[in-house]
Amino acid sequence: MIRIENISKRYRYNGHESAMILSDINLTIPEGQFVCLLGPSGCGKTTLLNLVAGFIKPSQGRILFNDARVTGPGPERGVVFQDATLFPWLTVRQNVEFGLRQRGLNNNNRTKIATEYLHLVGMALHANAYPHTLSGGMRQRIAIARVLALEPQALLMDEPFSSLDINSREHLQDELLRVWDAHRRTLLYVTHSVEEAVYLADRVIIMGPAPKSICGDMILPLKRPRKHFSDEFRSVIASLRLSLDALPCCIKPSEKKSGRI
Amino acid sequence: MGRSILKNLIPVLIFILLWQVIALMVTAVKGVPFPTPWQTGVKFGSLLGGQFLSDHTLYRHILDSLTRWFIGFSIAAIAGIGYGLAAGWSRLFEDATYKILHILQLIPGLAWIPVAILIFGIGETATIFMIAMTAFTPVAINVLSGVKRLDTTFVRAALMMGAGRKALFLQVLLPGSLPAILSGLRIGLGNGWRVLVAAEMIVGTGTGLGYSIIQARWTLDYTSAFACLGVICAIGLVFEQFIFNPLEQRTIARWALDRDA
Numbered sequence: 001m002i003r004i005e006n007i008s009k010r011y012r013y014n015g016h017e018s019a020m021i022l023s024d025i026n027l028t029i030p031e032g033q034f035v036c037l038l039g040p041s042g043c044g045k046t047t048l049l050n051l052v053a054g055f056i057k058p059s060q061g062r063i064l065f066n067d068a069r070v071t072g073p074g075p076e077r078g079v080v081f082q083d084a085t086l087f088p089w090l091t092v093r094q095n096v097e098f099g100l101r102q103r104g105l106n107n108n109n110r111t112k113i114a115t116e117y118l119h120l121v122g123m124a125l126h127a128n129a130y131p132h133t134l135s136g137g138m139r140q141r142i143a144i145a146r147v148l149a150l151e152p153q154a155l156l157m158d159e160p161f162s163s164l165d166i167n168s169r170e171h172l173q174d175e176l177l178r179v180w181d182a183h184r185r186t187l188l189y190v191t192h193s194v195e196e197a198v199y200l201a202d203r204v205i206i207m208g209p210a211p212k213s214i215c216g217d218m219i220l221p222l223k224r225p226r227k228h229f230s231d232e233f234r235s236v237i238a239s240l241r242l243s244l245d246a247l248p249c250c251i252k253p254s255e256k257k258s259g260r261i
Numbered sequence: 262m263g264r265s266i267l268k269n270l271i272p273v274l275i276f277i278l279l280w281q282v283i284a285l286m287v288t289a290v291k292g293v294p295f296p297t298p299w300q301t302g303v304k305f306g307s308l309l310g311g312q313f314l315s316d317h318t319l320y321r322h323i324l325d326s327l328t329r330w331f332i333g334f335s336i337a338a339i340a341g342i343g344y345g346l347a348a349g350w351s352r353l354f355e356d357a358t359y360k361i362l363h364i365l366q367l368i369p370g371l372a373w374i375p376v377a378i379l380i381f382g383i384g385e386t387a388t389i390f391m392i393a394m395t396a397f398t399p400v401a402i403n404v405l406s407g408v409k410r411l412d413t414t415f416v417r418a419a420l421m422m423g424a425g426r427k428a429l430f431l432q433v434l435l436p437g438s439l440p441a442i443l444s445g446l447r448i449g450l451g452n453g454w455r456v457l458v459a460a461e462m463i464v465g466t467g468t469g470l471g472y473s474i475i476q477a478r479w480t481l482d483y484t485s486a487f488a489c490l491g492v493i494c495a496i497g498l499v500f501e502q503f504i505f506n507p508l509e510q511r512t513i514a515r516w517a518l519d520r521d522a
């Protein structure tokens with residue numbers, strides 16, 4: 001379970017403070033829920049995800065993960081980034097083994113587990129390749145395998161498929177759902193696409209610019225597996241679109257109210 | 262195949278032709294014998310045959326120069342890589358020392374002569390000191406900037422997968438900055454080589470290619486001096502072609518780091 005309590009965030013650089021990016025957010029994400037953070041670009045989705053991941057610290061408030069305060073990143077919260085960020089100096093298998101190595105597993109076990117997860121994402125044949133020889137979609141699959149191998153209690157994904165072509169994106173969405181369905185781990189998924197959110201999530205949280213960071217929070221009334229063109233699917237999309245249209249489409253840093261002149 | 266040999270041969274032929282023209286012109290206009298490529302080649306042959314040059318064989322001079330170079334460069338490489346990694350790791354250390362590095366970089370290699378002689382006196386150690394000083398800065402600066410350029414998402418990914426400080430250093434920082442380390446070493450090696458030859462001319466080491474060149478000048482044996490110059494160029498080329506190019510092929514090209522950057 002992830003509890004976000006009274007979180008506010010301003011960035012700080014060379015003694016300056018940025019405008020308020022996130023303002024007084026309170027959210028509880030129960031175990032096993034698939035939650036999409038949906039919002040226009042620049043509203044702070046990545047910032048919120050990075051806070052939960054422990055990459056950055058909140059200016060105010062706290063984040064609890066299974067009742068323990070988040071103070072930094074850790075393997076119980078696996079992160080899939082927008083670009084795969086695989087280590088280019090390691091082979092595909094070694095990339096997946098990286099986390100296992102940190103846990104002190106011996107060579108045989110590492111190889112066995114890594115191969116298993118590469119199988120799960122359909123990449124076992126490429127175990128000995130270097131990342132740069134693979135397509136973006138393949139790399140993202142490996143990034144998912146590498147995080148699953150950590151056996152995390154929650155997955156955090158920041159627009160993981162947004163740079164892929166539609167075909168591989170829809171493929172990977174289906175695979176993600178299959179993988180998620182097998183363990184039902186808590187999944188926090190950032191996207192700016194309404195379709196994607198409606199296709200994937202149990203619950204959609206609509207984010208907007210600070211000071212009103214959370215603009216909506218709804219449990220989707222859709223059964224799984226979902227069909228892209230069913231009537232109910234399209235009506236949920238339409239209603240979410242309405243809420244999103246009320247928000248500015250893109251928030252530029254210069255347009256935000258600033259704490260200092 | 263035949264074409265590529267021809268392509269490599271053409272610059273050599275042009276060079277020899279130019280040399281021949283200049284040699285003939287200088288000899289004709291100034292009335293001093295300027296060694297031609299042919300004369301130099303013949304001299305080189307007899308030096309290879311064991312003819313003495315400033316009381317030693319050519320082999321002894323080459324060996325002594327290479328030894329000094331190797332020792333000085335090794336010191337610089339270890340210190341430079343160590344410094345770069347440490348300063349890239351600790352912001353505090355970097356801030357405290359970076360200005361010094363910048364000043365060192367501005368000092369031309371030969372300017373170390375008085376310092377070297379004051380500290381170590383005339384001879385071997387002074388030469389090695391000069392090589393180490395001139396090779397150190399490019400290695401240090403390159404490694405430092407390589408570590409700093411390393412994508413923060415790599416570090417985040419590693420921490421997220423449970424990497425501790427030691428693993429972060431050995432498994433991410435070190436391999437991730439390997440391309441920068443290599444290019445620093447390459448520049449450092451070249452700088453060291455150049456200052457070695459100059460230092461041998463001045464510091465008075467009794468052996469070495471630089472020493473032989475300056476000795477040959479006193480005895481008006483310009484042909485030998487030219488033969489030594491040729492050896493110096495050849496050694497530089499051999500290191501480029503047979504050590505650094507393959508090393509870079511092995512690492513940078515394989516990871517396609519340049520393409521990702």
Ligand SMILES: Nc1ncnc2c1ncn2[C@@H]1O[C@H](COP(=O)(O)OP(=O)(O)O)[C@@H](O)[C@H]1O
Nearest residue numbers: 011018021040041042043044045046047048253
């Ligand atoms: N490291 C940073 N320093 C200063 N400002 C930042 C930093 N990262 C993000 N921001 C700003 O915070 C706002 C929200 O960014 P982000 O969380 O990436 O939004 P989103 O992911 O929703 O597009 C943007 O205006 C961005 O300019």
Ligand SMILES: [Mg+2]
Nearest residue numbers: 045046047158
């Ligand atoms: Mg973002």
